[in-house]
Amino acid sequence: MQGFFQGISFRLAKVGVIVALLVGTLMSAVQIYIDFKAQKETVDNQISSITDMSTPPAVRAIHTVDNNLAAEVVEGIMVNDFIVAVTIADENGREFAESQRIPRTSNTIWITKHLSQHLKIFSAPLHIPGPNPKGEHGEMKFVVDMDAAFARFYKHSAVVITIGLIRSFFLVLFLFVAFHYMLTKPLIRIAAQIKQINPGSPGEQRLSIPAHNRDDELNQLVSSGNQLLDAVDLALAKRRAVEVVLRKSEEHVRQIIDSLPVWVGARNRDGHYIFANKALADFLQTSPEAMRGSHVSDFAEYFITDPQEVITLDMEVIKSRISAQIWEEKWVSSGGEEHNMHTHVMPMEFYDEVVALVVSSDITDLKRAQAQMEHMAYHDALTDLPNRSYLVERLEEEVRKSAKHKFYGALLFIDLDQFKYINDSLGHPAGDGVLKHVSQRLMAIASEDDVVVRLGGDEFVVVLTNLGKELPTAILRAEEIGERIRAYVSEPHFYHDLELHVTCSVGIVIYPEEDAGVHELLRYADTAMYQVKEQGRDAIQFFNKYMADRARNVLVMEGDLHRALEVDAFSLHYQPRVDVHSSKIVGAEALLRWNHPERGMISPAEFIPILETSGLIVQVGMWVLERSLRQVKEWQRMGLWTKNMRLGVNISPRQFRSSQFVEDITATLEREEFDAQMLEMEITEGIVIHNLDETINTMSTLCEQGINFALDDFGTGYSSISYLKKLPVSILKIDQSFVRDITVDRNDRVLVETISAMGNMLELDVVAEGVETADQLELVRRYGCLYYQGYLASRPVNPNQFELLLEKHEIIITA
Missing domain, CATH: 3.20.20.450 (EAL domain)
Structure with a gap:
């Protein structure tokens, strides 16, 4: 029963009833209004006719002062059942005749009061004819019961309304039956057929309706429905074909990812792998299939980072949807070899969740190359000794240590004498061989804590550390090592079949020196070395008071520079x-x-x-x-x-x-x-x-x-x-x-x-x-x-x- 009241037929019938009532009411209202206007005009005409017929005898009755004639006129007017009172009087208000009766009662009086007045008074002036009539000689009044006057109109309107309701009822009943057989019943049939359609193969089921419906909207609906089923069936077939292609494409993509030289993996927010390529699986001594579902902690032996830190970073990337980079991540292979990885962690939509896509590039070789470049940056290419850059940093550190722990050190500036002659006469290969020999001899003399540096060309520096807390002792030890260096460098150098001899000039400065930094110490040692050059070479020389005096001359030049700027x-x-x-x-x-x-x-x-x-x-x-x-x-x-x-x-x-x-x-x-x-x-x-x-x-x-x-x-x-x-x-x-x-x-x-x-x-x-x-x-x-x-x-x-x-x-x- 509930289905019936929800059916289209019932709803259409309901709409039909409402429409029929509205239309019937509107039509009845128009008909009643027309009848009302006609009835009102009829009543007005009757009143006018009664007035016209009764006025002459009433005038004679007043003129002849004939009460009997006036009474007859009144009785004649009272014959009309809708007139309830009549009075004839002269101009002085004296009544010649009067008659009245009680108005009838009915159920339509309230309607009459809305349409007009229940009792309506009409009057007509009476004039006595003559050569010079002046004013009125009398008046005739009568009261009309408008409810009685409209009684016929009310009966007719009731008949009109009743017929309209009966007509609407049969119209609705007819529409309901027609809708049910022409629309609802075919739709129920179509709905039942749709329920029977197989979602996997919709094209196998066809929609149909009885043939007598011919080429109407329902037939078009059925035809369109069948076309839709065919289209869906074709789309499903295409989709299955696409899925096959996608599976093949996915396999190809997987093969490409597996062939990449980088590690590719995806982890969910709990740290479980949902995907890994072959390169990553091979490093972890497993397979991509076996890694699926494995937790990151299962492979903790292969990386140095705490697994919880890895999971935390994955969570941050997943929540913020912002990629992150790990510039250097250390992993250890099963053979114990350390690998440096540059890792990108990126958020990725994976079905119904967001996961962390992890791509790691092996930068181990790059790090080695960078270390080699840094070594080259801090070491001499020919002798592999530290260079000036290393010297400055290390000497700064040694000066700080000596000042803090109250011990002395020394800086020896070594320059080979007349080395240019070897290059000029035998060529640079011979000179390079001598430089290598010298560097090896300096390394042999220096202790493990000392620093041997090639500044460039034929210049070397040796930093002697911790020569003791007494200055005289430090000077003696520095002098001893300086002499050893000078003597050792002076020993023959053999290049192919040639025996080469070279000497050196050594300038020494003891540190820490008051108000002297690294560059000042180098300058002092260089000054001392050039003092040796001026005195004939092949000797050692400490930076002394005389050299300090020369340094003071710098102050004079500083004053000159001030004046130069001013002028x-x-x-x-x-x-x-x-x-x-x-x-x-x-x-x-x-x-x-x-x-x-x-x-x-x-x-x-x-x-x-x-x-x-x-x-x-x-x-x-x-x-x-x-x-x-x-x-x-x-x-x-x-x-x-x-x-x-x-x-x-x-x-x-x-x-x-x-x-x-x-x-x-x-x-x-x-x-x-x-x-x-x-x-x-x-x-x-x-x-x-x-x-x-x-x-x-x-x-x-x-x-x-x-x-x-x-x-x-x-x-x-x-x-x-x-x-x-x-x-x-x-x-x-x-x-x-x-x-x-x-x-x-x-x-x-x-x-x-x-x-x-x-x-x-x-x-x-x-x-x-x-x-x-x-x-x-x-x-x-x-x-x-x-x-x-x-x-x-x-x-x-x-x-x-x-x-x-x-x-x-x-x-x-x-x-």
Whole structure:
């Protein structure tokens, strides 16, 4: 029964009843309204007719004062059953005749009151005819019962409403039956057929209805339904075909992933593997199938990281949907071999959950190569001894230890005497053999805690540690070891069938020295060594009071430098930077020069270190920047300098570290209205090594303004790939010490080629410094250097001479 009341037939019948009632009511209302208007007009006409018929006899009755005639008129009017009272009176209100009866009662009086008045009074004036009638001579009044007058109308309306209801009932009944047989019953049949459709093969079942429905909407529904079943059946067939293809494709993808040289795995938030490729499974001595469902802790023996840390990282990646990287993750193979892995952990949608996709690349070989590069950065390629970079760091550490524990050490600066003659007469292979022999003899003399360093060329340094807490004892021990070194180095060196002899000059300084840092100690030892050279070589010499006096002379020069800055005695020379391919000038390096009023031109190597140590370098550095910017602006105005050319300005460590460095540079550029993209700041590796993060922040701030940075003298200091990757530099300058002997020294060629290749891989412009011959230019061009500087193009020249070079636009190399 519930299904019947929810059926379409019943709902349509319900709608039909409502519609029929509304339409029937509306039509009946219109019919009743028309009948009401007609009945009202009929009543009005009757009243008018009664008035017209009764007025003449009533006038005669008043004129003749005939009460009987007036009574007859009244009785005649009262014959109409809807009139309940009649009165005839003269103009003085005297009644001639009057009659009335009680109005009838009925159930329609309330309707009458809404449509009109129940008892309505009508009056008619009475005029006596004559030649000069004036005013009214009487009045006839009668009261009409409007309910009685509309009684016929009420009966007719009741009949109309009753017939309308009966008509609506039979109409609804007919519509219900018609809907049931024409619509509901076929739909029930179609619904039953749809329930019987097999979801796996919908095309096997067909929808149908009795044939007498012919080409109506139901037939179209059945036809469309069958077409839909065919389409679904075809789609399912295509889907099955696609699933087959997808399974094959998935298998191919799996084969590709399994063939990748990286480890690929996926773990859920609980740390269970849901997928692993063959490379990962092979390393863990299992299979991809066996790993599915395994917990990460099951393989704890293969990696050093705590499994809980691994799960925690996976959870963070899954929750945040942000990838994470583990730059270096250590794993251990079943054979005990350690592997370094670079791992990416990424969120991945896997069916109805998010998992952590883990991709690990084996960087073991890369780490070995990096370690080798770092070893090369801190060790000499020829002798495998530590180099200057290592020396500075280690010596700083030893000086701190000696000051803390109150013991003495010594620094021995060793330079081979007349070593150049061996290279010149027998060639560099012979010289390299001697250098290797010397390094081996120095290592044999030095203790395990001592440090033996090759600074470069034929210069060595030996750091003697912990020589005792008494200064005389330390001096004696340092002297003894110095003499042993001198004697041992002097012993014959055999190269092929040749017996070679070489001596050495040794300068010694005891540390800790008051107010002397690493570089001061090296300078003191170097000074002592040169004292030996001046005295005839092949001896040892301690840094003494006389040498200290010479060091004090530096103070005199410092005063001269102050005055030079005050009187504007400095000048700038410019050395062109040249494209190795086109020979066009692409920029210039501004170089500071000082013409002393008494000593003449002073070498920058002599006065610039004093500027640095005194702090004057900050002011002088800003002077160099301002003067060079103005000079380039002048050349630009003359049309000799283009916007794609760069001005190189050397920035000293102390200037770079000054608190107002960035502000001073920015203010100078704005004041001089200079395009920052034409400015190139050249910094040394010594600036970088101290507080790398602060260095990067300072450089990045200036780079945002358009300033370029060049790493100057690369390879002579703290050469390290690790910081080179982080620094925002765009130019790498190879030190001239490597270029000088590039045509005859294989080690220098290897270094230049390596540095150039590394710079190109890091997308840096590589500049070779100190190019003096066409052969050197050819080699640096072949090794990938983009630009060069050196005497081959031009010595540093004054602005007027440099203008002549700019006017030529390019450097002409003559054989």
